[in-house]
Amino acid sequence: MMEKMSKWSAMSVLLSNAMDIMGYNTEMIRCRQETYRTLDKISNINNKDGPCTRFTTGGKAEGIARYFESDIDHLHTVKHVICTDKPLYIDHSNILTLFKVENENTPPGYVKLKLLEHNGNCLKEEISASLFENSSGEKYISSIKFTENIKESTIWLPGFTTQAKSGPSSPVSNGYLSIDRVVSFRCFLPRDQNILRNRSELSRCRDVNDTSFGFESQVHAVPVGNSYSADKYLEWRLSYTEAELNLVRNLSHADLKVYIFLKLVARSIFKPVCNEMTSYLMKNVILWTSSRCCHNSKRRSNILDTLQCCLEFLRKCLVTNYLPSFMLPRRNLFRGRVGLHENKKLQSILTDMLNSGPAMIFCCNKVKIAIHSLIKIPEMFKEYSLYRNEIEKMILVLCTCRARLRTHGVTQEQYDKLLIRDRLYRTTKLKILAKIGLYDPSAENEAEDVEKILKSTKGEYYERLSRMLS
Known part of the structure; x- marks a missing residue:
């Protein structure tokens, strides 16, 4: 028994060290988190007269995704629009658009938004063009129409071109980096007792900051309906992204590494079997596991114990074909996502992983290569x-x-010139070019030459960096 525990602890530490060197150490995670918070703050200041405020979500905001490792997710919240099921408690004003949240005949996690007041100045035309009037004269906003009516200038990004819309998202790309943008409405809803209980369980085992969690205001309505609903064009999905982000940021670093490992496994092993096995599902798995497993998972020697709990929980969810949302347990995240054949195959994969014991960490090729490098060429790998x-x-x-x-x-032309003239941008870009072998820092170059160097190396610059940081 002691030998088994020693082996699991040793493999846990090995996995932890390998992931540190892969770019998932505490310093890099904090650096990414702080940078994306700063980027949101700057963006909202520069666009203070715009119709939306921006909030980065997903792996970038969590700090667990390298720069080219995944898309950037932006949640844009329309100003002066409020959704609530208690409109009488809202302090009305002349510049407020108010929707009443209705969920009597909608699937868990989805609502309809009935217009009560339309006085807000932000996206007023887009909202008006998206309204649907029923036979009783009541007006509801269509999620599909709203997504179609969003103008690209609303969330403009120089250097990026628009891509085909997907669900509520309006993606853009510069050829190397993609940004998924979702425009949402702020919701004020009663505290869900399931959410509070789950959060209480999580805080019992982790140092979760009460003030960071917030309450009703951390809910957004995003424009996408349930694909199985007859009224899906009128439905909006409730998003707890902001609250989930705060919970993930407060996980122990050991639990974060398990979450990262699950994301890597989902991408390389689960998604080829079932494309719907997303990082979001893995996030719910780690949150449920962290709230229930109160062994000392803050220690890196217990990473494999937590990982085993996660895989067992995921397998049980597949057996019942029910993965409850951590923020809204009545919502089944597997509904309509995992077919019978896919389910059986995923169960088989998870069974094999669990039966392999500590060797389960070698199922992910990226982690396997990192561990091999750490053992064979430790100094070179660390360097x-x-x-x-x-x-x-x-x-x-x-x-x-x-x-x-x-x-x-x-x-775009003015923006490019501003960048080249900015001293910090120019010197930092040249340092990167020198680091990756595209610029000789010993050569004396005039300002015009520097501009030419920056433009001529753009393609190779992105190619090399995307290979390194994806």
Whole structure:
């Protein structure tokens, strides 16, 4: 028994060390979290007269995704629009658009929004064009119509081109980096006792900050209906993204590594079997497991214990074909996602992983290569890790510069010139180019030459960095 525990602890520490060097150490996670918080703050200041406020979500905001590792997710909240099921408690004003939340005949986690007042100035035309009037004269806003009516100028990003819309998202890309943008409404709803109980269970085992969790105001209505509903064009999904982000940020670093490992496994093993096995499902798995497993999972020597609990929980959910949403347990996240054949195959994969014991960490090829490198060439691997982390930090500095100079009304040409003239941006970009072998820092170059270097190396620059940081 002691030998078994020792083996599991040793493999846990090995996995933890490998993931640190892969770019998931505490320093890099905090650096990413702080950068994306800063980017949101700068963006909202620069666009204070715009119709929306921006909030970064997903792996980037959680700090657990390297720069090119996944898409950037932005949640845009329309100003002066409020949704609530208790409209009498809202302090009405002349610049407020008010919707009543109705969920009597909708699936769990979905609502309809009935218009009560339409006085807000933000996206007023888009909202008006998306209204549907029923036979009783009541007006509801259509989620599908609203998504179609969103103008690209509402959430403009220089250097990015629009892609085909997918559900509530309006994605853009610059060829190397994609940004998924969702426009939402702020909701004020009664405290759900299931949510409070789940959060209480999680805080019992973790140091969760009460003030960071918030209450009703951390709910958004996003424009997408349930695909199985007859009225899906009128339904909106309740999103607890902001509250979920605060919970993930308060997980222990050991639990975060389990979450990262689950995301890597989902991408490389689960998704080829079932495309619906997303990172969001893995987030719910780690939140449920962390709220229930109160062994000392803050220690890196217990990572495999937590991982085993997660995989067992996921397998049980597949057996019952029911993965409850952590924020809204009545909502089944597997509904309509996992077919019978896919379900059986996923159960088989999870059974094999669990039966393999500590060797389960080798199921993910990216982690397997990292562990092999850590054992065979530890100094070289660590040196490369420091090199890669330094470059990613400089890229995040460039992101801050771009956000600072990205003001509404600036053309793409003006924006490019502002970037090249900015001293911090220019020197940081040249340092990165020198680091990846695209620029000789010893050469004396005039300002015009520097501009040419930055433009001529753009393609190769993105190619090399995307290979390194994805």
